[in-house]
Amino acid sequence: MKGRKQKTIFIVEDNAGVADALVLLLVEEGYHVDLWVQGTEVNLQPPFPDLILLDLLLGGRDGQTICRHIKDQETTRHIPVILMSANKNVPRIAQEAGADNWIMKPFELWNLLALLDASIGQRQLIFDQEVSE
């Protein structure tokens, strides 16, 4: 597994307070972070991130639609997506949208970090396997 410093996480979050805190945290954790504050801005081009942290309730285009789109594209399907929401139904919504995982707001720091590690690690393992085959 590559070190955290080499990993890129895209955050899609329209609330400035939450976005700022997340960026602060993830940068401190050694991730490379890109932030989109509008759902409509999301436009994935290579090089792709290692993970996308996606808010569910966004202005313009909601997280569910964006996730569905990412998972529908051959080129972006492999990118792990974590849906974030204060909505109690996020587990179901995440499943329906094809997200890899979900986290309920407000979250515990350690919980989020563990989830990021697990998601990137997991994906990396599968990816490595595919490459080696």
Place this chain on the structure above:
Amino acid sequence: MNNQKETLTSAKVKQDSAPCATQAKQESREDVHAHIFSTSSSLQPREGNWSSLLNWLDVSPDALVIVNQTGQIMLVNDQVETLFGYQHSEFIGQPLEMLLPQRFHEAHVLHRERYAALPRTRPMGAGLELYGLRKDGTEVPVDISLSPLLVDGELYVLGAIRDITERRRLQEREHLARAEAEAQLELLQLILDELPTSVYLVQGEEARLVLANRAATAVWGATWQVGQSMQDFLTSNHIRVFNIHGEIFVPADLATLRAFQQNEKVQAYQESIRHEDGTIIPVLVNAVVLGQHFLPGVKVIVREDEKKEYYSDSAERFTLVVQQDVTESMELERRKDEFIAMASHELKTPVTSIKTYVQLLHRRLMQEGNEQSAQILTKVDMQLGTLTRLINELLDVTNMATGILSWHEEMFDLSHLVREVVEDLQRGTERHRIQIEGEVSIQIAADRERIGQVLSNLLTNAIKYTPQGGPIVVKQRLEEDKILLSVQDWGIGIPAEKQAQIFERFYRVRSPEHETFPGLGLGLYLSQEIVKRQGGRIWVESQAGEGSTFYFTLQAKPSFEKGKGDEE
């Protein structure tokens, strides 16, 4: 009048101013009977002779008059004298019209002539109100029957006159009573029609309509016909009634039918009425069964000839039903819920950001070795946890009211969850020691977060209501297909009389010693709803001053028991 009575029969026979009477032959009674009462054909005049007539005229309870074809009175019986107040001699040979009020004279002559042309036995003036004129000028209501009579080959007409004063009086009284009852019922209908609340009265097991007001028609969206059973009314108008969960009602469960069948008062029963066009009217229904003595007027009034008839046929009891249309208050409630849902969601966003900052700062302080400052941030974080829980409770309660409590079932190890929740809450208290006893490592299918919420609520309460601190014990036990969990504390306890209410929404034990404990009063209500949803039960055993033990059960649904330690 007494005088006349004495001379009754003889007087008449003697006073044979009646021209034919003198020729009367004596015949046996049997013959008379055969002649006079021969009913072989009503078109054929009866035959007889004067002497035979005289034998039975006076035994009749009715006043009898015999007239000839020109309308002259030939013979009368005693009752005629009594009825009209004339002496016997004053009648004979006089025109019959003397017994009629002046206003009928002209018409009567015509009627008489017509009768002579086609004589047959029939009532006179069918359907008309007939009156006789007494000697003193007063009128008397009468019924008259006519019968042709052949006496010695000549045609006469026999008129039987009956005084119906008494019958008329009774009829009038009945009519008045009926009119009065109708007026009362009409007034009742008028009053009911002005009420904004739907009111209707039904009778019997099938709830056949007796009366309904205008608001009832509006609520049902159709006119319920008087006498129509409720089931027939609903079916023929394609009306459906749903319960609070949106399920269609079994007819027997409808408030109207239920009240009658179980003979109990139904109060504030929630029903949603869907009209054929899809309109839905939510109502609160009260229904009460009445004994028949409550409605003296209804039974009298069965008016089949008018379009508005009141139904009543037997001694069956009545059910009075009042429906309150709560569309508006439901709409208000819905908007309030929407507001709370939105507000809760909006509140969570800043909490998320604050929580992340706090935890970030906490980590930095720890890395710098500033544990004392980090401790303060731990407390801030705990408070944020409490705030989040309160927001979630509000959101859950509003969602529960609309029946959309989020539920995400998964398989998980119960003992892991218990440990997690216990550790989480232990972090927030130094004075309490939370112990786990009898750990059962079992996989169950349920909403992990919700079950955690129940346990967390019970532990939070145990901590809150044990202000002096001390042990709190969490026990797990497997009982056949159920898991029993309990949370025991040795705190202030709950008085017996308040134990039944603590699971109610917004309920908080009110007493001087409880006043200092904050909370929304939602925790136990939510816990109960969650446990019920999981197919379990929640209850409490407590004594004031000695502490409480809360129990709840969980169905160990499609599951497989695992030996302890298999996971590790």
